[in-house]
Structure formats: C-alpha cells, structure tokens
Amino acid sequence: MQQKLNLYNTLTRKKEAFEPLHAPFVGMYVCGPTVYGEPHLGHARSAVTFDVLYRYLKYQGYKVRYVRNITDVGHLENDADEGEDKIQKRAKLEHLEPMEVVQHYTNIYHVEMEKLNVLPPDIEPRASGHIIEQIQMTQEILDNGLAYEVNGSVYFNVEAYNKNHNYGKLSGRNIEDLLGNTRTLDGQEEKRSPFDFALWKKASVTHIMRWPSPWSDGFPGWHLECSAMSRKYLGDTFDIHGGGLDLMFPHHECEIAQNQASCNHSDGPRYWVHNNMITVNGQKMGKSLGNFINLSELFSGKHDMLEQAYSPMTIRFFILQAHYRSTLDFSNEALQAARKGYTKLMNGLNVLKKLKYPEEGIAEPDQKLNEDLLKLAEDCYRGMNDDLNTARTIASLFNLLKKINSLYLGQLKIETVSRGTFDTVRNTYQELVLNVLGLEEEETGNRDEMLGMVLAFYKEAKEAKDYDKVDAIRAGLKRQGIVIKDLKTGVDWAYEE
RNA sequence: GGUAACGUGGCCGAGUGGCUAGGCUCAGCUCUGCAAAAGCUGCUACAGCGGUUCGAAUCCGCUCGUUACCUCCA
Numbered sequence: 001m002q003q004k005l006n007l008y009n010t011l012t013r014k015k016e017a018f019e020p021l022h023a024p025f026v027g028m029y030v031c032g033p034t035v036y037g038e039p040h041l042g043h044a045r046s047a048v049t050f051d052v053l054y055r056y057l058k059y060q061g062y063k064v065r066y067v068r069n070i071t072d073v074g075h076l077e078n079d080a081d082e083g084e085d086k087i088q089k090r091a092k093l094e095h096l097e098p099m100e101v102v103q104h105y106t107n108i109y110h111v112e113m114e115k116l117n118v119l120p121p122d123i124e125p126r127a128s129g130h131i132i133e134q135i136q137m138t139q140e141i142l143d144n145g146l147a148y149e150v151n152g153s154v155y156f157n158v159e160a161y162n163k164n165h166n167y168g169k170l171s172g173r174n175i176e177d178l179l180g181n182t183r184t185l186d187g188q189e190e191k192r193s194p195f196d197f198a199l200w201k202k203a204s205v206t207h208i209m210r211w212p213s214p215w216s217d218g219f220p221g222w223h224l225e226c227s228a229m230s231r232k233y234l235g236d237t238f239d240i241h242g243g244g245l246d247l248m249f250p251h252h253e254c255e256i257a258q259n260q261a262s263c264n265h266s267d268g269p270r271y272w273v274h275n276n277m278i279t280v281n282g283q284k285m286g287k288s289l290g291n292f293i294n295l296s297e298l299f300s301g302k303h304d305m306l307e308q309a310y311s312p313m314t315i316r317f318f319i320l321q322a323h324y325r326s327t328l329d330f331s332n333e334a335l336q337a338a339r340k341g342y343t344k345l346m347n348g349l350n351v352l353k354k355l356k357y358p359e360e361g362i363a364e365p366d367q368k369l370n371e372d373l374l375k376l377a378e379d380c381y382r383g384m385n386d387d388l389n390t391a392r393t394i395a396s397l398f399n400l401l402k403k404i405n406s407l408y409l410g411q412l413k414i415e416t417v418s419r420g421t422f423d424t425v426r427n428t429y430q431e432l433v434l435n436v437l438g439l440e441e442e443e444t445g446n447r448d449e450m451l452g453m454v455l456a457f458y459k460e461a462k463e464a465k466d467y468d469k470v471d472a473i474r475a476g477l478k479r480q481g482i483v484i485k486d487l488k489t490g491v492d493w494a495y496e497e
Numbered sequence: 498g499g500u501a502a503c504g505u506g507g508c509c510g511a512g513u514g515g516c517u518a519g520g521c522u523c524a525g526c527u528c529u530g531c532a533a534a535a536g537c538u539g540c541u542a543c544a545g546c547g548g549u550u551c552g553a554a555u556c557c558g559c560u561c562g563u564u565a566c567c568u569c570c571a
Binding site: 030031039040042045047174245246250276278283284288321327335336339351394397399405406 | 501520563
C-alpha cells in the first residue's frame with residue numbers, strides 16, 4: 001500500500017523518489033516567517049504545505065527533525081547604505097524595542113499556526129540567536145577567497161564563486177546573461193558586482209540592531225541565517241529544504257552559494273521543495289501589493305474582501321484542495337465550497353466512528369466490492385506519494401467516503417466486506433484525514449444554547465409529571481458534569497461540585 | 498528586456514497520449530410528516546490555429562491572454 005514518496009525537486013526540475021541520506025532519519029529545513037507583520041494567507045499555505053510533508057514523512061515511519069526558522073534580523077528594507085532593516089523600521093514606528101516587535105509577531109504566528117493545526121517544528125531557531133554561527137560562516141567564506149570586505153561590510157563574490165561553481169543552478173539563471181541587463185540600484189557602490197550580496201553589513205550610527213564582529217558592529221546579511229542554522233542543526237548536507245517559490249531567487253540561490261563557499265563544500269539540502277503563491281484575482285497575494293489578507297481577518301471575517309468569516313479548518317482544507325505547486329486563487333466562493341467539503345470529510349469521520357464491523361453473520365465476501373474498496377484506499381496514498389498531491393488524495397477520500405456512507409446506510413452490505421478490507425478502509429480514511437492532512441473537528445454550535453434546549457425539555461417533562469424522563473435528563477446531564485437546579489425562579493444549571 | 502510558468506465545464510481545482518478526477522453550484526429521483534443528511538442520475542471542459550500520432554486537453558510549433566521571478570516577500 002505504501003509506495004515511495006516522490007517529490008518534485010526544484011534543483012533538478014523533476015519528480016524524484018525521496019531517499020533520505022541517513023534513513024530512517026530525515027532532516028528538513030523550511031524558511032519561516034519574517035516577524036515584522038501579521039501572518040497572512042500566504043504564510044498559511046507554506047506552513048500547511050510543509051506541515052503535511054512533515055506529517056506524512058513521520059507517518060511513513062521516518063524520524064524527522066523539522067527545523068523552521070524565525071527571521072528576526074537581517075532583511076534590508078532596501079539596498080541603500082542607510083537602509084534600515086524591517087524589524088527596526090517597524091520598531092521606530094511603534095516606539096518599541098525591536099525584540100518586542102519580534103516577540104509580538106512571533107507569538108501571533110504561533111497562535112495562528114496552532115489554530116491551523118500546524119505542528120510546531122522540532123527546532124525553531126532565530127537568526128538573532130545565531131550571530132556567532134553566521135560570523136563564523138562569513139569568515140569561512142572570506143578564508144576561502146569568495147568574499148571581500150569593504151568598509152566593515154562583507155560581500156559574497158559571485159563572479160569568483162561562479163568560476164568553479166554554478167551560481168544560478170537552482171533558479172535556472174545564467175550569470176553572464178544576468179550581467180548584461182541589470183537594473184542599477186542605489187547604494188551598491190560597495191559591491192564589485194550587482195550580484196554580490198551582503199554576508200555582513202556594517203550598521204550605521206542610528207541602527208540599533210547590531211552585533212560586534214571582526215569587521216564592524218553590524219548585522220548579518222539577508223541569506224546567511226538559513227545556511228548557518230541549517231548547517232548547525234541538520235549538518236553540511238541534509239535532505240529537504242522548503243520555502244515559498246518567491247524565495248527561490250535570490251534567497252535560496254544564495255544559500256547554496258554560501259554553503260558551497262563555506263567549509264561545507266556542499267549544496268546543503270538535496271531536495272528543494274517550493275510551494276506556489278496564493279493569488280487574488282490572478283495576482284500574487286503579497287506585502288508589496290498590499291492585497292494580502294491576515295489570518296486573523298479570515299478567522300473573524302473582518303476584511304473588505306471577505307463576505308464572512310472562515311474557520312481555520314476551512315482555510316486548511318482550501319489550501320490542501322489544490323496541489324502545492326499550483327497557484328491557488330482566493331475567492332469567497334472557493335472558501336465557501338471549501339467549508340462544505342471540509343464538513344463532508346468530518347461527517348465521514350463520524351460515520352466511521354458509528355460504523356461497526358459485525359461480529360457475526362459474515363457473508364460470502366463480495367470480490368468486486370472488496371477490490372473496489374482496496375483500490376480506492378490505495379488511490380488515497382497514490383496521491384500523497386505523487387509529489388504530495390493532496391488534491392488527488394482528497395478526491396480519493398471523497399470516493400472512499402461514498403462507499404463508507406453506502407455501507408453505513410446498508411446500500412452496500414458490510415457483511416460482504418472482509419474484516420481486513422474494512423480495517424484498511426477505516427484506517428486509511430482516519431489516518432489520512434486526521435494525522436496526515438491534519439484536519440480536525442471544529443466545535444460547532446453553542447453549548448449554552450444546547451443546554452437551554454435540554455432544560456426546556458426537562459421543564460416540559462416535569463410539568464407533565466413524566467418523572468422517568470425527568471430522571472433520565474438529570475442523569476444524562478450529570479454524566480456531563482452538570483447538575484440541574486430547580487429554583488423558585490425557574491430551572492437553572494451549575495457545574496457539579 | 499531576461500528567465501520560468503500557466504490558460505480545464507457556472508465556480509474552485511486534479512490529471513494521464515486511448516479508461517469516472519473530486520468538491521461546490523444547478524436539475525431530477527430515492528428516502529422523508531416537512532426538511533436535512535446520505536445515495537443515485539443528469540448537465541457541461543480542456544484558450545485559438547497548425548503539426549506529430551491509429552488516437553491528444555495530454556507531445557511539438559505558432560498566436561493570443563494571464564502570471565511569477567529578476568528588489569523585501571510564504
């Protein structure tokens with residue numbers, strides 16, 4: 001049933017059978033958020049995508065170490081010398097300590113991810129906590145002659161690197177071509193070539209996020225943290241590196257260059273996995289375009305583009321119903337459809353809970369039915385194994401669900417299904433929905449209202465002097481830890497003490 | 498300008514050279530006090546034009562359209 005997982009590797013532009021370097025161990029690094037703003041739908045897509053990969057690898061029995069970083073330093077606002085970094089800019093606006101801003105948005109990120117049932121990574125390193133490692137890596141690259149220092153800043157020398165390596169191998173770029181038509185950006189006079197990128201930046205006088213280094217008081221460059229931290233926790237070479245498609249260039253390209261140019265002398269990751277973007281009206285949802293929707297807005301429905309609130313599981317299902325390498329277009333209609341589809345899957349879970357395999361009266365197995373059921377179950381895994389095609393898996397689960405419902409209603413005879421087939425069907429459905437896709441039941445309805453209804457029946461029964469029913473209701477509620485209080489003013493309830 | 502994708506039925510969204518994707522919507526049926534749920538049935542598709550092929554939505558070419566990356570971005 002469990003064939004090999006095939007993953008599309010951006011590096012080779014092919015689907016490849018996934019083989020860990022040191023089975024059963026798997027090292028996986030994913031670019032986490034830059035914590036200078038609220039998490040939005042795009043963050044959710046990346047997190048959910050790699051959450052499913054993480055869950056599926058674990059489900060297949062691998063021992064996974066999942067590292068997802070928090071970027072809390074280093075992204076320059078622009079390329080100018082006086083460029084402030086994003087964390088700092090926000091800090092000034094709000095008159096907060098940079099670390100306060102970082103903590104604030106990190107907390108929100110964690111809360112929202114938990115709502116989406118995204119498992120926490122095994123290690124969640126912060127760039128600011130790994131300055132020493134980043135300085136060391138910079139030094140290595142300098143020692144290897146592939147970086148140079150100017151005025152206290154250190155830049156990666158792409159052209160020198162490209163003599164013996166291939167800068168652009170990940171994103172399919174050719175450096176000679178690139179050199180021909182580059183936009184000139186301000187503040188690059190320190191760099192020898194426009195492609196060179198900062199490993200270490202000297203901080204201006206007003207820059208408050210700064211650390212001492214052999215070159216200057218400053219801060220690490222944009223791409224260094226992921227190289228340094230993935231190496232620290234996963235080794236010079238490891239299995240999977242994930243992130244949004246928009247990080248492929250230059251971020252991930254630079255990571256490879258840094259890894260090769262340091263003492264790793266290796267690309268680092270072996271499989272590069274990139275999730276595609278969420279779009280709105282066909283356009284990428286992103287900070288720069290200002291068309292993003294925060295997760296809190298989605299959950300509350302408070303946004304001009306939203307017709308209603310959408311629950312976390314609706315969002316998760318919405319994301320999973322598309323393949324991660326396709327763009328996914330946001331719309332209210334699509335989300336409403338996702339809500340219903342999700343509910344349908346949950347109803348299936350409940351049906352399975354109630355569906356018992358008969359202890360006796362087993363009939364002659366229906367060969368065809370058994371085969372059909374096993375094939376449908378297998379299809380569910382086939383989707384997962386084919387580059388984590390959750391859209392196909394969900395489609396297969398719906399097909400399986402039809403059979404499950406029919407068995408439940410007696411339209412298909414459960415006695416003619418073998419015990420083994422039945423267990424396979426049940427396990428497949430439950431495991432994939434709950435543990436792999438990570439969809440869980442959401443509370444619906446209002447408990448107070450439900451309780452109110454029960455109390456109304458209680459009152460009716462009491463007035464009718466139907467004391468058997470009265471006692472039954474009392475006993476039932478007591479099992480839930482609730483006692484009924486008959487007051488002069490009416491019926492009320494309290495928690496049992 | 499360079500590079501890379503994409504264009505599927507009312508909507509979303511998979512997919513393979515020939516075999517039902519799936520969800521939502523809509524219509525009908527079964528069931529039902531009325532419903533709902535569930536099951537069954539129906540509806541409609543592969544941007545356009547060529548080419549390869551016994552056969553292409555699926556491969557190739559061209560055209561049109563959309564997007565992404567090339568600057569921080571999940």
